[in-house]
Structure formats: structure tokens, C-alpha cells
Amino acid sequence: MPNSFDKNAPAKIGIVTVSDRASRGEYEDRGGPAIHEYLSEVLTSPWEPVAKVIPDDRDTLARTLISLADDMRCCLIITTGGTGPAIRDITPDITEQVCEKMMPGFGELMRKVSLEKVPTAILSRQTAGIRTGSLIINLPGQPKAIGECLDAVFPAIPYCIDLLEGPYLTTNPERIEAFRPKKK
Known part of the structure; x- marks a missing residue:
């Protein structure tokens, strides 16, 4: 079932840091701010961040992703952290569980x-x-890797959001050029 987005409102984008230590305040969250900074450089269309810092907990992550998609109506949700092979790294597993x-x-x-x-x-x-x-989209936790990964995939993100009938995202062509097929 597609989301219904308000085409006149800024696009809502979820930014989720998945980290036990950052959620307890023992570690500075650098991943979430790196995503926010990246989006601020790349997007030229109005957008509103919905940022969360949560522990590596299956139920918490599932509830967060579901809420951001279903209730907050974020057209894009970018997570950082929890993508490795460690026992507590569960982000891709929960993403797969909640996605259609x-x-x-x-x-x-x-x-x-x-x-x-x-x-x-x-x-x-x-x-x-x-x-x-x-x-x-699940990203690694290191800010440098976040930028490298987003540089690779971001050209396709606005068109993917178009196909999902979401808000029209525009990018700064001097930073990233969004790819959209030419209309015939």
C-alpha cells in the first residue's frame, strides 16, 4: 500500500542511528549528523529531517522504521550502523523483516x-x-563511508521516490545529479 504524501509540504526524511552506546550517551553520534550534513549539501528541494538515535534492539528498530514509514510518512529513511557481522548488528535483518x-x-x-x-x-x-x-536504506556507521555510499546510490534515489509516488526531490547538480529517464 503506497504512502500518501502531501506534495506541498517539505519531504520528510528519517535519519536513524542504530547504536547501543550512542543511544545511552556514551558515544557521540557521528553517523546521523553526517547523513544530515550530506542531505543538506545535496538536496535543493525542501525537506525536514526526522532524526532518531536508538539501541541495537530488534523491537525498537522495527517499531522505529514502521513508525517513520507508516505514521510519519517519511519518503526516505536512512539508517546508519548495525550493518556488520557482529551479534548485535541487526539493522539489515530488521529492514528486511519490515519491508514489502x-x-x-x-x-x-x-x-x-x-x-x-x-x-x-x-x-x-x-x-x-x-x-x-x-x-x-541501510548505511555503515563511519561518516566517511556514509558519504561514499550515498554518493554512489543517491543519483537513483529521487527517481525511486518518484516511482513510489512520493515528493519530487531535486538535487544540487554541482554536487550530485539525480537521474531521471528522459520523457518521450
Whole structure:
């Protein structure tokens, strides 16, 4: 079931940091602010962040993603953290659990780009999926990797949001050029 978005309101974008330590205040959240800064540089259309810092907890993450998609009507939800092989790394598993449709190309491209930088990128399980018209993308936790991954996939994000009947996102072409097929 697609989300109904208010075309006249700023696009809502969920930014979710998944970290036990950051959620307890023991560790500075650098991932969420890195995503916010990235979006501020790239998007030229009006948008509103909906930021959350939560623990690596299955129920909390599932409720958060569902709420951001179903209740808050975020057209895009970007998570950071919890994508590795450690026991507490559950973000891709919960994303897959709450999504109706998976978008594996996002994860494939992000891993390809990351592998060009560091051999341990093969351990990352980034993924993406669709829930009620919201695109959910899982990113690693390191700010540098966040930027590299978003640079790789962001050209396709506005068109994906279009296909989901979401708000029309525009980008700064000097930073990232959104790809949309030419109309015939």
C-alpha cells in the first residue's frame, strides 16, 4: 500500500542511528549528523529531517522504521550502523523483516564502492527496501563511508521516490545529479 504524501509540504526524511552506546550517551553520534550534513549539501528541494538515535534492539528498530514509514510518512529513511557481522548488528535483518519489497542493487553498489577503499567492506550487509511507499536504506556507521555510499546510490534515489509516488526531490547538480529517464 503506497504512502500518501502531501506534495506541498517539505519531504520528510528519517535519519536513524542504530547504536547501543550512542543511544545511552556514551558515544557521540557521528553517523546521523553526517547523513544530515550530506542531505543538506545535496538536496535543493525542501525537506525536514526526522532524526532518531536508538539501541541495537530488534523491537525498537522495527517499531522505529514502521513508525517513520507508516505514521510519519517519511519518503526516505536512512539508517546508519548495525550493518556488520557482529551479534548485535541487526539493522539489515530488521529492514528486511519490515519491508514489502527489497532493493538489493543499493547494497550491491555500496559494497562495490566501499571495497575499492577497504577490504573489510565485504563484511558489511548494507541493503535497501520499500515499506508503504518509503525507501529505507541501510548505511555503515563511519561518516566517511556514509558519504561514499550515498554518493554512489543517491543519483537513483529521487527517481525511486518518484516511482513510489512520493515528493519530487531535486538535487544540487554541482554536487550530485539525480537521474531521471528522459520523457518521450
